[in-house]
Amino acid sequence: MSIPPSRLTGSVRIVGAGLLGASIGLALRANDVDVILADASPAQLKLAVDYGAGRTEADGDRPSLVIVSVPPDVTANIIEAELGRFPSAVVTDVASVKLEPYLTLLNRGVDLTRYIGSHPLAGRERGGAISARADLFLGRPWVICRDEETPPEALALVEDLALDLGASPIEMTPDEHDRSVGLVSHVPQLVASVLAKQLVHAPDSAVRLTGQGLRDTVRIASSAPELWVQILASNAAPVVDVLDAFAADLARVTDALRGPDAPGARRTIANTIAAGNSGVARLPGKHGQDRRYESIVVMVDDTPGQLGKLLTELGDIGVNMEDLRLEHSPGAQIGLAEIAVLPEVQQRAIDDLEARGWRIAST
Template sequence: MRTALVIGTGLVGTSAALALAGRGVHVHLADHDPGSARTAAALGAGTDEAPEGTVDLAVIAVPPAHTAHVLATAMRDGVARGYLDVASVKGGPRRELEALGLDLAAYIGTHPMAGKERSGPLAATADLFEGRPWVLTPTRDTDTEVLNLALELVALCRAVPVVMDADAHDRAVALVSHTPQLISSMVAARLEEADETAVRLCGQGIRDVTRIAASDPRMWVEILSANPGPVADVLAGVAADLEETVAALRGLGSADEGKRSAGTHTIEDVLRRGNAGRVRVPGKHGAAPTAYETVAVLIGDKPGELAAIFADAGRAGVNIEDVRIEHATGQQAGLVQIMVEPSAAPVLEAALRERGWSIRG
C-alpha cells in the first residue's frame, strides 16, 4: 500500500491516518467538515488535498448511519482499488450496499475494537490500535487483493486481525461494547441527583463502572440505532437478572426465614456467575487471564512519583503487569495499585519499603 484516502477524520479515522502516514503511506484526508480534515492534516495525518488519481485503499470512517451512502459514493466514483469501513456495526451497512446493487468484490467491512471517551481528530493517536483486535468480515465475494489490503492496514496499525461473520460480530459487540456503554451510563445517571455527601464517597469502583459514561451521547445514539436488536436482547437478559436481584434484596429484609434464604441464594448465584464471566475476559496480550498480586503504595500528588516507583520496580527486577491509581478525595495523595506476578509481590514490597515507600495492606 502506497496511497490511501481516509474519509472521516474523527478519532478512528485520524488515528488510522496517523499510523499509516507514520509508516510511509501517502494519506489523503476528507471530511464533510473541511476544518476537521485540516486539523487532522496539521497533526501529521496526511494532506487534505484530494488525490489526483486512484488510491490503493479508501478507509470510510463515518458514523454507521452514513457508512453505506459514503461508501457507495466513493465506489461509484472509483476513488480506490479497495474499500473498507470501520463502523462499529457490520451487517446493516453491507445489506444497504447490496440493496443499492453495487459490486462488493472490492469492499470489506472491518471494525477496530479501540476507542476513547473523547472524540474528534484532536483525540487521535497513532498507537490507538496497537495490540487491539481489528475485526474483518470478508465474504465469498471479497476479492483477495482487497482482503490483503485490509490485512496490511491492520498490520501497519499494529492491531490483531480477527475474522468474523458480520452478523456474529454485531451480536458480539452488543454484548461486549454496546450494552456496557448503556449500563455505565445508567449507573452514572444515578449520581446526577445524588446528595453531595454521597458523591464525595465515590471510590475506584464507581470510577471504573462509570468511566465510559463520559462518551459522546450523539455518537452512541447513532451506534445503537444501527444495532438495536442485539443490544435489546442482551439488555433483556440483564433486566431479568435485575428483576430477580431486586426481589432477592427485598427478601433479605423480610422477617420470613425462607425468603431471606432464597434471597441469599439468588444474590450469591448472580455474583458467582459474574466471577465466572469475568474469568473469561482475556488478559495481557490476549492470553488467558492471570491472577496477579496487588502491591498498594501511597504516593504524593507531585511530579516524578510514578516514574520513581516504576524505576525502583525495575531495579528490583520486577515486571509491572498492570497499574491503577485510586485518588484520595480532598487530599494531595493517591494509592497506586501495582499488579505483578504472585512470586514477584514479596520482592517488590521489600524493595519499595527499603527505598522508603509506604506500602498499604
C-alpha cells in the same frame, strides 16, 4: 511505534479524520505510508494534518485503499460515493455496526465486490482527532467481514492494514459481528449509562463516597450521546436480546433482596455474584494494567509546583515517563502520582527519586 515496514503499497485515503481515522493515519504515517486525509470539517482536517496523521488531498490522487471512518448514519452514503469516485480502490469502513450499512448498500444495488466491511475494536470515551493515538489498535481485534465474492487481493489489503497497525484480523459475518459487539460493547455502554444516571440526583454526601469501583463501572458512560444513539439504533435487535436477559437476571436478584431471609434468597444472590466471577474470568488479557510498563507511585505534597518539580527531576535523571495518573484527593495533604515506566528503569528511577527526597508510596 516500531512496527516492521508497511505491508501496504500505494496511497491510503481516509475519509473522516476523527479519533479512528486520525489514529489510523498516525500509525500508517509512522510506517511511511502516503496517507490522504479528508473530512467534512475543515477544522478537524487541519488538526489531524497538524498532528501528522496525513496530508490533504491533491489532484491525481489514486488511493489503492479507502478507509471510511465517519459517523454510522452517513457510512453507507460515503462508501457508495468512494466506490464510485475511485473505481480501482478497495473500500473498507470502520463502523461499529456491520449489517445495516451492508444491507443498505445491497438494497440500493451497489456493486460491493470492492467493498469489505471491517471494525477495529478500539476506541476511547473521548473522540476527535485530538484524542488520536498511533497505538490505538495495538493488540486489538480487527473484525473483517468478507463474503464469497470478495476478491482475495482485496481481502489481503484490509488484512495488511490491520496487521500494519498491530491489530489482529478476525473474519466474521456481519450478523455474527453485530451480535458479538452488542454483548461486549453496546449493552455494557447502556448499562453503564443507566447506572451513572442514578447519580444525577444523588446527594453530594453520597457521591463523595465514590471509589474506584463505581468510577470504573461507569467510565464509558461519559461517551457521546450522538454517536451512541446511532450505534444502538443500528444494532437494536441484538442489543434488546441481551438487555432482556440482563433485566431478567437483575429482576431475579432484586426479588431475592426484597426478602433476603426467605428460603433460597441468599443462594440466588450468591449465585449471581459467582456467575459474575465466571463471566469476568472469561475476559482475555490484562485487567486495567498495561503490562508493557511498571508503575511507580510517588507521594506529592498538595502545593503548586510540586508535581512539576517531580516531573522535571524525572527528566533530569533521564527517565522517560510512559504514562501518568494523578490521584488528587481533596482533603488529604498529599496526592499520589502514578508514573508508568519501562520495567528496566523502574528500580533506578525509584532509587534516584528516593535519593532526591521523594517518597515512594508503593510500586
